[in-house]
Amino acid sequence: xxxxxxxxxxxxxxxxxxxxxxxxxxxxxxxxxxxxxxxxxxxxxxxxxxxxxxxxxxxxxxxxxxxxxxxxxxxxxxxxxxxxxxxxxxxxxxxxxxxxxxxxxxxxxxxxxxxxxxxxxxxxxxxxxxxxxxxxxxxxxxxxxxxxxxxxxxxxxxxxxxxxxxxxxxxxxxxxxxxxxxxxxxxxxxxxxxxxxxxxxxxxxxxxxxxxxxxxxxxxxxxxxxxxxxxxxxxxxxxxxxxxxxxxxxxxxxxxxxxxxxxxxxxxxxxxxxxxxxxxxxxxxxxxxxxxxxxxxxxxxxxxxxxxxxxxxxxxxxxxxxxxxxxxxxxxxxxxxxxxxxxxxxxxxxxxxxxxxxxxxxx
Numbered sequence: 001x002x003x004x005x006x007x008x009x010x011x012x013x014x015x016x017x018x019x020x021x022x023x024x025x026x027x028x029x030x031x032x033x034x035x036x037x038x039x040x041x042x043x044x045x046x047x048x049x050x051x052x053x054x055x056x057x058x059x060x061x062x063x064x065x066x067x068x069x070x071x072x073x074x075x076x077x078x079x080x081x082x083x084x085x086x087x088x089x090x091x092x093x094x095x096x097x098x099x100x101x102x103x104x105x106x107x108x109x110x111x112x113x114x115x116x117x118x119x120x121x122x123x124x125x126x127x128x129x130x131x132x133x134x135x136x137x138x139x140x141x142x143x144x145x146x147x148x149x150x151x152x153x154x155x156x157x158x159x160x161x162x163x164x165x166x167x168x169x170x171x172x173x174x175x176x177x178x179x180x181x182x183x184x185x186x187x188x189x190x191x192x193x194x195x196x197x198x199x200x201x202x203x204x205x206x207x208x209x210x211x212x213x214x215x216x217x218x219x220x221x222x223x224x225x226x227x228x229x230x231x232x233x234x235x236x237x238x239x240x241x242x243x244x245x246x247x248x249x250x251x252x253x254x255x256x257x258x259x260x261x262x263x264x265x266x267x268x269x270x271x272x273x274x275x276x277x278x279x280x281x282x283x284x285x286x287x288x289x290x291x292x293x294x295x296x297x298x299x300x301x302x303x304x305x306x307x308x309x310x311x312x313x314x315x316x317x318x319x320x321x322x323x324x325x326x327x328x329x330x331x332x333x334x335x336x337x338x339x340x341x342x343x344x345x346x347x348x349x350x351x352x353x354x355x356x357x358x359x360x361x362x363x
Contacts, residue, residue: 016044041067043069045085131143164239166240170207195212329356336361
């Protein structure tokens, strides 16, 4: 029989059967015994391992106990080795993933997905960042990658006051994040897309003008006639371009970038060629096209910048901007419980979606 003290006592050094020769009960059995006696919390501190941590945490959440995680370890001290018990701080702060990426450490940088297929996310603390308590769950779920990427791109562009900025694929989540991040700055934002989007909504997002273009199998100047008309009327092009899909737009818009301008991209549309319908958007380019692009960039002193994710500081700046009321994430809709079918429909099928679609798991 498992013996535990009264509810006024919280055990802080318990071993499960994962600690060989040191514990017999399973983590869930410890939790059941603690819950039966009304304990408010319980600590699992197996010897040198965290194998039972997920099982222990899940059982605690089901019974309402506060889970405390720790380890028993042998550490070297000046006066000799000691066996010590380490407990996690147990902070109640909410966190989101920190996708810090510079390209210098391909093993530890980037998206910190781990055990995602089991719906468990176990991350080292360096791959997490705290968020403000006033940030709703659906906003927090939509925040990390897009915000980190966009604030990195804007930092690297460093747009000057009064400049013209063109944002392509404006219905993509990355472009919507860029619109939100720039709309309170002293810049002129222009939006471009192949999809229909009411200009009233784009003006709310901060866009001064919307260009709808046509991209199909038959290419020609008429496909981007709206941009030709703009340049002819305004006698200027764009100082900066933010483009989520370089394989669609770079070759088609480089002529509209002003001399000394900057173009930055964070991805490509044709990532999964097996699922692409050739009738929709062609991504197979003339082999000489890249030479033409680089020639134009050379003659006009245009910087072409590649950007993958961002740094911890970029994400922290995005969170600070949210707290200051200067930036937000557009959430299209939020689902939970048994609304999985609606979530999938809205995410992958509905063409009128604008912003992130979020599914919140039951707590």
